[in-house]
Amino acid sequence: MQKAEVYFVKLNELNKIKSLLPEFTAPLGIKVHFGEEGNITYLPSSYVKKMAGMVKNPTLVECNVLYRSPRSKARTHRELALKHGFNFAPIDFLDGESGDGAMEVKISGEHFKICYLGKGLAKYKSLLVVSHFKGHITAGFGGAIKNLGMGLASRRGKLAQHAFIKHRVNSEKCIGCGLCITNCPVEAIAFAGNQKAKINQAICISCSKCIAVCPVQAIAIPWGRDDLKTFRERLAEYALAGTQGRQCFYINFLMNITEGCDCAGEEMELMTDDIGILVSADPVAIDQASYDLVAKQGEEFKKQNGDAQLEHGEKIGLGTREYELIDV
Ligand code: SF4
Ligand code: SF4
Known part of the structure; x- marks a missing residue:
C-alpha cells in the first residue's frame, strides 16, 4: 500500500491548516468531543x-455517552458544550436525546456485519474529524479512530463494542471505600458480605469508570485474555462504518496529553509536553504518526498500547500504518 501523507503543523501556526483542507461536500459535520464536566485537558473550544x-x-x-454524566442526554450535553465554549456553530446530537436514535451501517468486518451509528449521521456528506490525541484506559490511546468508532456510535453501538469486557475486583486490594459503587452508571457494583466490592457481570456495561475511580487499583480487566485486543478491533470496525459513504478528513491535536481520556471528569497530570497538530486524509496513518511522536517524546506513553486499533484498521481497509510525515 502507498504511504499516506501526514502533515505536521506547529500549535502556534495552525492557520497553515487551511491550505491542507480539501473542498468539503455539504453538509459538513465537524466531529468533536466537548469534554467531560470537571475535565480540564480536553481540546479547548478555541482550537475547534x-x-x-x-x-x-x-x-x-x-453522540451521547453510556455512563451517568451530563453527556448522556442531549439537553445537558448541549449545556455542557456551551459552558465549555462551543458556541460558534450549530450543535447536532446524532443519536437523539438519549442515545437511542440509531441507524444500521453494513460493513464486512470480522466482529460486525452491521454497526449501529447515530441516526443523524446519515445527512452529513462529509466529516472533519477533529481529535484530541491522548491515552485511554481500554483503547490504549484515543485519536481519530476512537473519535470515529466510539464517538459516532449510538448507545446500542457503544454497548456492542464494550459488552464482552469483564471487569474484576481484587478483593485483597479493595479497601471498601465505595467509590466504584457511587460512580458506576448502571448500579452494577455492590458490597459483598465481606465489605469488598463485587461486580454483577449481568448488569455491567464495561464502561471502565470503576477502574478510573478506584484509589487502590483494585479493579482491572484480567490480562491474558483477548478482551482489550478485541475491543480495539471493534473500535476500528465502527470507525470504518463511520466513514462509509462520506468524505472524511482528520486533524489530531497532540497537546494536553494525559493517561486517561477526556471522558474522565477530573484533572489529570500531563504525560508529555505539547507537540503540535497532525493533518491527514487517513485515520490509521494519523493515529500511527500521533502515537509515534508522543511515544518518542515521552517514554511513559509507550505503555498506552493501542496497536490493535491500527493493525486491525489497516487489515479491514480503514487506512494504512505507513506514512510520510511532512513538515508544513
Ligand atoms: S465497568 Fe465498572 S463502572 Fe462500568 S458498568 Fe461495569 S462495573 Fe460499572
Ligand atoms: S473503589 Fe476500589 S477500593 Fe473502593 S470499594 Fe471499589 S474496588 Fe474497593
Whole structure:
C-alpha cells in the first residue's frame, strides 16, 4: 500500500491548516468531543473554533455517552458544550436525546456485519474529524479512530463494542471505600458480605469508570485474555462504518496529553509536553504518526498500547500504518 501523507503543523501556526483542507461536500459535520464536566485537558473550544472558521457552514456533531454524566442526554450535553465554549456553530446530537436514535451501517468486518451509528449521521456528506490525541484506559490511546468508532456510535453501538469486557475486583486490594459503587452508571457494583466490592457481570456495561475511580487499583480487566485486543478491533470496525459513504478528513491535536481520556471528569497530570497538530486524509496513518511522536517524546506513553486499533484498521481497509510525515 502507498504511504499516506501526514502533515505536521506547529500549535502556534495552525492557520497553515487551511491550505491542507480539501473542498468539503455539504453538509459538513465537524466531529468533536466537548469534554467531560470537571475535565480540564480536553481540546479547548478555541482550537475547534479556528478549524470551524476554515470551512463553510459546519455543524458540530457528537453522540451521547453510556455512563451517568451530563453527556448522556442531549439537553445537558448541549449545556455542557456551551459552558465549555462551543458556541460558534450549530450543535447536532446524532443519536437523539438519549442515545437511542440509531441507524444500521453494513460493513464486512470480522466482529460486525452491521454497526449501529447515530441516526443523524446519515445527512452529513462529509466529516472533519477533529481529535484530541491522548491515552485511554481500554483503547490504549484515543485519536481519530476512537473519535470515529466510539464517538459516532449510538448507545446500542457503544454497548456492542464494550459488552464482552469483564471487569474484576481484587478483593485483597479493595479497601471498601465505595467509590466504584457511587460512580458506576448502571448500579452494577455492590458490597459483598465481606465489605469488598463485587461486580454483577449481568448488569455491567464495561464502561471502565470503576477502574478510573478506584484509589487502590483494585479493579482491572484480567490480562491474558483477548478482551482489550478485541475491543480495539471493534473500535476500528465502527470507525470504518463511520466513514462509509462520506468524505472524511482528520486533524489530531497532540497537546494536553494525559493517561486517561477526556471522558474522565477530573484533572489529570500531563504525560508529555505539547507537540503540535497532525493533518491527514487517513485515520490509521494519523493515529500511527500521533502515537509515534508522543511515544518518542515521552517514554511513559509507550505503555498506552493501542496497536490493535491500527493493525486491525489497516487489515479491514480503514487506512494504512505507513506514512510520510511532512513538515508544513
Ligand atoms: S465497568 Fe465498572 S463502572 Fe462500568 S458498568 Fe461495569 S462495573 Fe460499572
Ligand atoms: S473503589 Fe476500589 S477500593 Fe473502593 S470499594 Fe471499589 S474496588 Fe474497593
